[in-house]
Structure formats: C-alpha cells, structure tokens
Amino acid sequence: MMRQIAVDYGAYDIRANAIQPAGVGGTNMGRHAAEDRERSGSTAPPDRMPRPRPWMPIRRAGHSRDEYGATVAFLMSDDAGFITGAQLPVDGGYLST
Numbered sequence: 001m002m003r004q005i006a007v008d009y010g011a012y013d014i015r016a017n018a019i020q021p022a023g024v025g026g027t028n029m030g031r032h033a034a035e036d037r038e039r040s041g042s043t044a045p046p047d048r049m050p051r052p053r054p055w056m057p058i059r060r061a062g063h064s065r066d067e068y069g070a071t072v073a074f075l076m077s078d079d080a081g082f083i084t085g086a087q088l089p090v091d092g093g094y095l096s097t
Contacts, residue, residue, distance in 0.1 A: 001016075001018075002016045002017060002018045002085050002086065002087055003085040005085075006084040006085030007085070010084055015075075015080075015081075015083065015084040016084055016085060017075045017080075017083060017084060017085070017086045017087070017088065018086070018087045018088070019068060019071050019072060019075070019087075019088050019089075019090045020087055020088065020089040020090065020091060020095070021062065021068050021090050021091060022062075022089070022090075022091035022092065022094040022095075057092065057093030057094075057096060057097060058092035058093050060092070062090065062091075062092055067090055068090055071088065071090045075088070
C-alpha cells in the first residue's frame with residue numbers, strides 16, 4: 001500500500017512510509033511476558049524480555065516514544081525527504097532472524 005501511495009502521490013510531494021513495530025512494551029504481550037517472568041521467579045529487570053528463543057536479538061521491549069516515536073518523527077522530517085514507499089521494521093531484530 002505504501003508503495004502505491006508513493007507512486008500515485010509522489011508528484012505532489014506527498015511521501016508515504018510505514019513502520020513495522022514489534023516487541024512493544026506496555027502492550028498485552030508485554031503484560032503477559034511480565035506475568036510469565038513473575039511466575040517463573042525471574043529476577044531480570046522488568047524492561048528485559050526473556051529470550052527463550054533466538055528470534056529476538058535485542059533482549060528488551062521497545063518503548064513507544066523512544067524507538068517508535070523517534071522513527072516516525074524522522075520519517076516526517078526533512079532529513080527523510082527523499083524516502084518514500086518504504087516499510088521500515090522497528091522490531092529489535094525480529095525480522096532479521
């Protein structure tokens with residue numbers, strides 16, 4: 001969809017990009033992970049996610065404002081003025097594995 005919007009509206013200086021978030025803290029998934037940590041007796045800090053599988057290279061949850069908000073702000077800025085039709089994963093490496 002982003003690519004089609006970029007093609008259709010690029011001539012009007014309209015850019016279309018999307019982020020692909022994963023591992024967001026403060027969501028239901030994060031709450032369930034915290035409950036699992038509590039049940040298992042883990043002493044890991046709350047912002048650290050357990051890494052039982054190799055599919056999460058960065059061992060912490062993403063923070064909405066810090067990672068995702070900063071990425072959106074960058075894509076909306078003039079610094080990203082030549083980026084359009086992109087789908088940018090902001091996922092702590094989830095898609096890399």
